[in-house]
Amino acid sequence: MAEEKAKSFIEDSTAVDSGAYSANYGAHRVGISMQESVEYYSRWAEDGKYEQDLSLERYKGPIFAATFLANHFQDNRASTKILDVAAGTGYVGEQLQTRGFKSVDALEPAAGMLEQARKKNVYTNLYCEFLDDKRLPIEDDTYDCCVTSGGMGEGHIPCDGLHELVRITKPGGLICIVMREEYLSHVGEYKDRLEPLMQELEDDGKWEQLSRDVVPKYSFDNNGVVFKFKIC
Ligand SMILES: C[S@@+](CC[C@H](N)C(=O)[O-])C[C@H]1O[C@@H](n2cnc3c(N)ncnc32)[C@H](O)[C@@H]1O
Numbered sequence: 001m002a003e004e005k006a007k008s009f010i011e012d013s014t015a016v017d018s019g020a021y022s023a024n025y026g027a028h029r030v031g032i033s034m035q036e037s038v039e040y041y042s043r044w045a046e047d048g049k050y051e052q053d054l055s056l057e058r059y060k061g062p063i064f065a066a067t068f069l070a071n072h073f074q075d076n077r078a079s080t081k082i083l084d085v086a087a088g089t090g091y092v093g094e095q096l097q098t099r100g101f102k103s104v105d106a107l108e109p110a111a112g113m114l115e116q117a118r119k120k121n122v123y124t125n126l127y128c129e130f131l132d133d134k135r136l137p138i139e140d141d142t143y144d145c146c147v148t149s150g151g152m153g154e155g156h157i158p159c160d161g162l163h164e165l166v167r168i169t170k171p172g173g174l175i176c177i178v179m180r181e182e183y184l185s186h187v188g189e190y191k192d193r194l195e196p197l198m199q200e201l202e203d204d205g206k207w208e209q210l211s212r213d214v215v216p217k218y219s220f221d222n223n224g225v226v227f228k229f230k231i232c
Contacts, residue, residue, distance in 0.1 A: 001182035020053035021220060034109075034130060038199030041088070050089055050113070059091075059219045061149035065178045066095030068213075068226055069147060072174055078102040083143045083168065085131055086151025090117030097122045105143075107131060133160035138168045145174040150219075152179035152194075154187050159197050166206050169231045175207065181214055181223040198227070207231050 027040045044050045056063060075079050077100040084092045087106035096104050106123040108114040109130040118126055122208050129136055131151070146165045151157045165175050185191050207229040218224025 017058070017220070020058055021087050028185045029152045032153060034132070034155050034158075037155040038110040038113075038130075040111035045089055045110065045112040045116050048116075050116075051091075054219070059150070060093035060215075061093045061224060062219055064215050064218065064224060064226055065092050065147050065149040065176060066099055066101075068176055068178070069096065069101070069145060070173075072098040072176075072228065073101075073145070079147070080144045081105075082145045082147060083107055083138075083148055084123070085091075085148040085165070086157060087117050087123070087126075088113045088150065090120040090122055092147060092149050093117065093122035094120060105200070107136070127143070130159040131157050131164055132163070133158065133163070136164055136168065140167055141170045141173075142168050143173060144170055145176065147174075147176040148177040149180070152177065152187075152190070153160065153183055158189055159193050162197060162201065165232060166201065169227075171206075171231050173231045174210075175227075175229045175231065177227040177229075178224055180218055181225040186223065198229070201229075204231050 010108060023044065027037055027044065041050070069082070074157040080101060082096065082101060082104045084104055085107050087093060087108040088107065093104050093106060099194060104123055105127070106114065106117050107127045107129055108117060111128055114126055114128050117123060126136070146169050148157065169175055183190060184194060198209065202209055210228040210230050211226070213226045215224045215226055
């Protein structure tokens, strides 16, 4: 009897996991446009569905992001000005707040996701904008740090978005990108382009790569990669 119960529990949790996995795939399906992806996210955010599916047990990106930032910024966290890019429902903002960061803005193009983020009261300014090749309504050298977790993927932030991050981050400031490792080679936009662009920005004296760490179980059982760059 106990064995049957255990078996049905495992089957149930596998079903829940695979439902969550396919919900996540829906936002990253091959060929999805940036517009389609944000419409999908806005619907997914309704009634807390996004956070039910991508609970922090299944998706650890925000925890990795906040941990890396906390290790980097040991002092003056309260006044460290951060932009959470592709902020979604505000997971990263919450994680940063619990680590003492108090000056965090959010940038997120999906209105439904941003609405959930607003309710958490962890962000000062909220921008409903895409990060792409267009100029954001943000002055040069505004932030001590720009961070994104989960913002990179099929139909998500394009390579050109990196130039805007460099522009709005202060000299000496940090850019931290947390993403699924396999997207570097599986996403057409990034394959043979994203890391070469990162190198080009270094060669051009725009930033210096501080670290590139592969982390386990970033989302579901997939590895993540955490890039840290210091603006020159
Ligand atoms: C997997 S969610 C991650 C959300 C949040 N950072 C988190 O960790 O829960 C990806 C987010 O990227 C946003 N996004 C997609 N394309 C974007 C773009 N070009 N610029 C900024 N955000 C984008 C989506 O709207 C979505 O909220």
